[in-house]
Amino acid sequence: MLSLLLALAGASAFPYESLATPASCTLPEWPREAVRYEIEGSTALQFQVGADGAVRNAEVKQGSGWTILDQAALAGLARCRFKPGLAAARDGTVFPLQYAWTLEGPAPLRPMLLPGSCGPSQRFLRYDNLDQRPDGRASIKLRFLVDAEGKARRIVPEAAHFDAAVVRDAVNWLQTCRFGISPKASGARTDTSFGRVVLR
Numbered sequence: 284m285l286s287l288l289l290a291l292a293g294a295s296a297f298p299y300e301s302l303a304t305p306a307s308c309t310l311p312e313w314p315r316e317a318v319r320y321e322i323e324g325s326t327a328l329q330f331q332v333g334a335d336g337a338v339r340n341a342e343v344k345q346g347s348g349w350t351i352l353d354q355a356a357l358a359g360l361a362r363c364r365f366k367p368g369l370a371a372a373r374d375g376t377v378f379p380l381q382y383a384w385t386l387e388g389p390a391p392l393r394p395m396l397l398p399g400s401c402g403p404s405q406r407f408l409r410y411d412n413l414d415q416r417p418d419g420r421a422s423i424k425l426r427f428l429v430d431a432e433g434k435a436r437r438i439v440p441e442a443a444h445f446d447a448a449v450v451r452d453a454v455n456w457l458q459t460c461r462f463g464i465s466p467k468a469s470g471a472r473t474d475t476s477f478g479r480v481v482l483r
Contacts, residue, residue: 301332308362312358317349326343332378396478410478429474
């Protein structure tokens with residue numbers, strides 16, 4: 284099951300009392316693709332309110348680690364409407380907002396890299412299972428599905444600052460690897476996984 288929580292952060296509280304109507308700022312929609320890949324995270328935003336009551340200067344202060352979730356959070360915030368002529372608009376008050384994208388229930392068993400299964404590479408050192416740290420310069424984060432043969436498919440990279448050729452090579456190299464879940468493991472299983480390809 285899915286759960287999207289709204290949390291307040293920072294010195295200035297979210298101005299609920301200044302909304303145009305109670306229903307004028309609803310939770311963002313959880314993207315279908317993010318649901319399919321079962322990705323989670325927390326997106327911290329900040330924004331200002333314009334004289335007309337529209338959201339202004341919204342930006343991500345701390346990303347979830349997944350662009351698709353952060354963009355959904357921004358899109359949801361952009362739909363919010365506040366009362367026009369607020370003092371906060373004149374003062375340029377910056378408001379914080381945080382969305383926690385979480386799946387309810389115990390974490391599923393995800394396919395993990397089978398040791399020694401990846402092909403040789405002059406460019407890539409290793410693959411790190413389930414590494415969801417913020418984007419790094421020395422590794423490319425990928426989310427993907429695993430088919431019945433243990434092959435990664437529908438691979439999606441999170442690597443905006445990398446050259447397209449390097450990202451393509453990382454995707455191709457991951458497809459030489461094999462993934463699986465121990466038959467002895469107990470619990471709900473999923474075909475989704477993610478991790479990082481580390482560059483040499």
